[in-house]
Amino acid sequence: MKRLSILLLIGLLSTSTVxxxxxxxxxxxxxxxxxxxxxxxxxxxxxxxxxFTTLSCPFSxxxxxxxxxxxxxxxxxxxxxxxxxxxxxxDPDENKxxxxxxxxxxxxxxxxxxxxxxxxTRQLQATKLPEVVVxxxxxTGFAIAYRGAIDNNPQVPESAxxxxxxxxxxxxxxxxxPSPSTSRPVGCNIRMx
Numbered sequence: 001m002k003r004l005s006i007l008l009l010i011g012l013l014s015t016s017t018v019x020x021x022x023x024x025x026x027x028x029x030x031x032x033x034x035x036x037x038x039x040x041x042x043x044x045x046x047x048x049x050x051x052f053t054t055l056s057c058p059f060s061x062x063x064x065x066x067x068x069x070x071x072x073x074x075x076x077x078x079x080x081x082x083x084x085x086x087x088x089x090x091d092p093d094e095n096k097x098x099x100x101x102x103x104x105x106x107x108x109x110x111x112x113x114x115x116x117x118x119x120x121t122r123q124l125q126a127t128k129l130p131e132v133v134v135x136x137x138x139x140t141g142f143a144i145a146y147r148g149a150i151d152n153n154p155q156v157p158e159s160a161x162x163x164x165x166x167x168x169x170x171x172x173x174x175x176x177x178p179s180p181s182t183s184r185p186v187g188c189n190i191r192m193x
Contacts, residue, residue, distance in 0.1 A: 023142040028113040046078040059187035082111035089116035128185040148183030
């Protein structure tokens with residue numbers, strides 16, 4: 001009887017975890033192009049990598065080149081990258097002109113999304129800048145495969161010995177679940193409206 005109770009409890013916990021990781025469709029405007037970015041249009045991607053970031057957070061600035069390098073390294077492999085800015089329009093330094101000055105000509109097709117209303121931030125429960133959420137498609141919808149930090153050393157990229165995002169992407173490429181599936185992001189707090 002005790003064994004049955006434990007098995008039922010484990011089953012309930014694993015089921016609730018799966019449901020907690022589901023991701024509803026969202027549509028956000030790309031700040032640079034003005035075009036919409038819709039999650040549902042990326043069913044054929046291996047994964048959609050959303051990175052919450054801003055122009056003004058010092059941690060975001062430290063990771064900016066690493067993010068662009070990751071995008072360049074994995075975009076041809078079927079991974080869609082998008083930066084989501086939860087402070088866009090809510091902070092005077094987070095505006096279209098500043099985004100264009102920072103990114104125009106540096107990257108092609110990297111989406112920089114306006115999440116100034118913070119609907120995506122709330123849905124994915126992001127709290128830090130930068131924070132990564134890797135979303136994978138399946139026949140039944142989208143789910144979070146990994147959430148957390150990019151790596152474990154914001155200041156010195158060469159000293160990072162845990163490259164969480166690279167590990168998650170490589171696991172997905174090899175048709176495995178990322179392990180770890182979460183890590184603790186370090187950075188600026190997202191200022192909620």
